[in-house]
Amino acid sequence: xxxxKSLFAFLxxxxxxxxxxxxxxxxxxxxxxxxxxxxTTQIYTQVAIRKLKEIHTATHPAKVGNTTLDELKAExxxxxx
Numbered sequence: 827x828x829x830x831k832s833l834f835a836f837l838x839x840x841x842x843x844x845x846x847x848x849x850x851x852x853x854x855x856x857x858x859x860x861x862x863x864x865x866t867t868q869i870y871t872q873v874a875i876r877k878l879k880e881i882h883t884a885t886h887p888a889k890v891g892n893t894t895l896d897e898l899k900a901e902x903x904x905x906x907x
Contacts, residue, residue, distance in 0.1 A: 839870075846870040847877055 842855045856867040 842867075843870050 838859060842859055845858075846852065846855055852864070852867055852871060855870060856864055859867060861867045
């Protein structure tokens with residue numbers, strides 16, 4: 827029975843994290859999970875911030891693939907010459 831409770835807790839946390847990462851309001855998630863205190867729910871914002879940093883690092887214009895912004899500028903300057 828304890829394993830079933832753990833599984834449900836894990837699934838609720840997973841769903842809540844995915845909802846928050848996709849834009850659900852933290853207050854809605856708080857109500858969904860039945861947390862009395864918002865600070866308990868704010869754990870999910872840390873997951874979302876970590877994911878945001880990963881996306882930022884992977885897609886920032888200063889680094890496109892393995893090409894840095896300076897390399898792109900140099901290519902443009904070469905094409906203009």
